[in-house]
Amino acid sequence: MDYAATTPVDPAVIATMTEALQRYPGNPSSIHAEGREARALIEQARKTVAGAIGASIGEVFFTSGGTESTNMALKNAVRDLNVQRIISSPLEHHCVLHCLDTLQRTEGTEVLYLQVDGKGQPDLEELDVLLKEDGKKTLVSLMHANNEIGTLLDLDAVAALCREQGALFHSDTVQTVSTYELDVSRTPISFLTGSAHKFFGPKGVGFIYVNGDNLIGPYIDGGAQERNMRAGTENLPGILGMAKALELALARKDEREVYVRGLRDALWQRLRESFDDLQVYGDPGRGHYKLLNVSFPPSPQADLLLMNLDIAGISVSGGSACSSGADAGSHVLDALVGDPGRKAIRFSLSHLNTMDEVEQVVNTLKEILPASVEA
């Protein structure tokens, strides 16, 4: 139940990638037959990815993942589009927060963090005020679904505010590509980022959508790949795998949502029936359907909860996997609540989970945690 950290690769995607590794050795930049064949496959994959988000094919560029895509959007907006101010939130993924630290330090970019409410929603009234009060070229970076608590941003509302005030808008959509509808032909967004390994595709490949009006240059300089927007020989098997994974996920989008939401809601209900004094983070009813982040009251057993769940064969996380190699807590929960003694668990589910697993998780928690915590 840690599918927000990463996902196993769909067997059909593995088949696509293995075929690509075996059959298409060419460098897509070569002009001979092997190169042209590889190029054609990449452009077909681009069509798939662009189509999935309502973009034109000229607006989608393949990268090594969501983190690189975000680095490219934020840093090159500052470098190439004269962005002097970035408005974000303290609940963003580290790839955003650490880019903002770097931009403050090396470029003197002004960085503002919006207030967030108890459910993790950034204050859009504050955003509106900030956008109106200052003539500086501004970029807003707010994620679509928070990766730890699932809170969903109203993308259309933020996009509309940004458009009104002439601000650029980047959204880290890594947790929602393939699970929530994204349509840049209707939602005016400047930059959007995706990562294949979050939707049953391979690790090491992702994409960035760059709205055609925003002429940024490459973040990784070198060859003319990706129409001079991202140098380096293209990761052909990864790109084909990502496109295949996206196709598969979109074809099953609605049925997966119903199924996973059902599991997640059942987990939440069974937890509430089984334990006292639970605290939930985010807003499960209105947040990403795959996520449930709850905490248990302080106890010696709770301190070792992740470890004991792991021993029992249950994989969950205390926060984002990316945050640390150790159980170092969560900057998201730190920003939201002031009770570090409580032990939070992020459950993130997928269509690969079952109702039996939900029962197993609840029963295991009941075995681990002290009786006083139980309802």
Added chain:
Amino acid sequence: MDYAATTPVDPAVIATMTEALQRYPGNPSSIHAEGREARALIEQARKTVAGAIGASIGEVFFTSGGTESTNMALKNAVRDLNVQRIISSPLEHHCVLHCLDTLQRTEGTEVLYLQVDGKGQPDLEELDVLLKEDGKKTLVSLMHANNEIGTLLDLDAVAALCREQGALFHSDTVQTVSTYELDVSRTPISFLTGSAHKFFGPKGVGFIYVNGDNLIGPYIDGGAQERNMRAGTENLPGILGMAKALELALARKDEREVYVRGLRDALWQRLRESFDDLQVYGDPGRGHYKLLNVSFPPSPQADLLLMNLDIAGISVSGGSACSSGADAGSHVLDALVGDPGRKAIRFSLSHLNTMDEVEQVVNTLKEILPASVEA
């Protein structure tokens, strides 16, 4: 005969990657069992790569490829190590040259290009003079084997000059990792870069060696992966595939060199026997054993040489694949010679070529080119 552009993935590497895709779904940053298993595999791969170049494991970082690695070395040396001047050559790969353009433009870095001789060797006396004359913190970036003409740099000599004068030294070793010995424990080098798809590994993964004395930060900001040196969920199948490919190539290094050198020398001899007025670029006898870059005199047939070879099922290139999607010529040959009418062909061979193919290439060239060119 275009194996300098890219290589097919070794079947044993494909098996390793397919197994990784199937069996190791974890995010290496997760602390549960799947995560720890993935982490252990990555650290094993790091040991392999570090061992292959005489580095310690703390000095090797996985990236999306050679181009990203070079961006990281050059740009972060300027950002984090106070490098104010970079000395390079006009024959470097575009990933170096375009990084230097960016650094000049955005950071005001002083960039100097050494004179090169007719065989593509940079003037090391000039380098010595430049290093001695200026107190600015300097980085030297010179590639080990030129990817178009095969010219091999004397790494030890350049490293010694740099060390004497306190300059940093980056070498693009993308064409020599696995084919020539690289030992950073004996050659004092600051940064070295590799790309798996050049040694029968997968596209989309590479590495950077960063000498332990040079404390640069990440180029891609975000999570704490790669000990805070390269954010983004690790490309586990790619990293394992790269390590496997490197192991295989090193185990066969000497036998492959003898075999490929034999093929390349036979090709050069057969071409000289078959055609008049050939011009060779670089220094085949002392350059990379896999490369032969020759030109034919101007003729209508020579203009269409690449296309006609392609039609005959022979894949070669006119320059680096990365340079362009089209047959746009070569910045390397432009810098070396002033005879754009001649049609140059880069033959780059591997252990997958045969002597029959050498004959086939020569015979096909004899069919395509006008009789007057033949010897």
